[in-house]
Amino acid sequence: MQHFFVTPEQVEEEEITITGSDVNHIRNVLRMKKGEQLEISDGNNKKYLCEIREMTADTVQAGILEVYHTDTEPACRTVLFQGLPKSDKMDWIVQKAVELGVSEIVPMATRRAVVKLDAKKAKKKTDRWQAIAESAAKQAGRGVIPEVHDVMSFSEALAFGRTLDHVFIPYELAEGMEETRKQLQSLKKGESAGIFIGPEGGFEVEEVEKAAAEAGAAPITLGKRILRTETAGLFVLSVLSYLMEE
Numbered sequence: 001m002q003h004f005f006v007t008p009e010q011v012e013e014e015e016i017t018i019t020g021s022d023v024n025h026i027r028n029v030l031r032m033k034k035g036e037q038l039e040i041s042d043g044n045n046k047k048y049l050c051e052i053r054e055m056t057a058d059t060v061q062a063g064i065l066e067v068y069h070t071d072t073e074p075a076c077r078t079v080l081f082q083g084l085p086k087s088d089k090m091d092w093i094v095q096k097a098v099e100l101g102v103s104e105i106v107p108m109a110t111r112r113a114v115v116k117l118d119a120k121k122a123k124k125k126t127d128r129w130q131a132i133a134e135s136a137a138k139q140a141g142r143g144v145i146p147e148v149h150d151v152m153s154f155s156e157a158l159a160f161g162r163t164l165d166h167v168f169i170p171y172e173l174a175e176g177m178e179e180t181r182k183q184l185q186s187l188k189k190g191e192s193a194g195i196f197i198g199p200e201g202g203f204e205v206e207e208v209e210k211a212a213a214e215a216g217a218a219p220i221t222l223g224k225r226i227l228r229t230e231t232a233g234l235f236v237l238s239v240l241s242y243l244m245e246e
Contacts, residue, residue, distance in 0.1 A: 079164060100238055167193070170221070199229055
């Protein structure tokens, strides 16, 4: 069944008004007709089974048939702090991280990041990544659309990390898988966790030390193999999803 997102303000007692680009998608891409059913999320973990009643060039009116709460969201809030990678790797990272249940994504400028974005390019990239997050959330049946934040400096990201209950920073020089297990298993349901991932060149030693001193980041190992930047964060999200899954 086709899945769409709206804001709570678009939800009325008996119907939902869909606007924006989804209208064109429903009418001209999917070629849906009056009477067809679709699923709508309000971004607050509530879903609606609806039936199309009216369509215009600008809106789709969908009557509410059934209301239910979603159970697709993880039991903990996870924030992926991703060092800016080269090429279009960030597109793939955003898509897969959303599928794996990430709550928020923070693109992050680090010392070894090859990609340098000015304000104009960064805004354009962020808008693209947010659109990818929305599409992935629809596909995965998420109850919310994870937010892709504006690009942050490493210091800004650490300040954000200080607001979270746990911060993990995979690092190729970290040792001790048993300590890594202990750190990841310390996350409890209802808590929050930040995952700091370096770009292709990884983190510099000073950055890891700064993350530990300023945000309480725990260096962890991901095993005997060195993972690419587009794999490392997804590895940690997968482990946390396994640990937290009801």
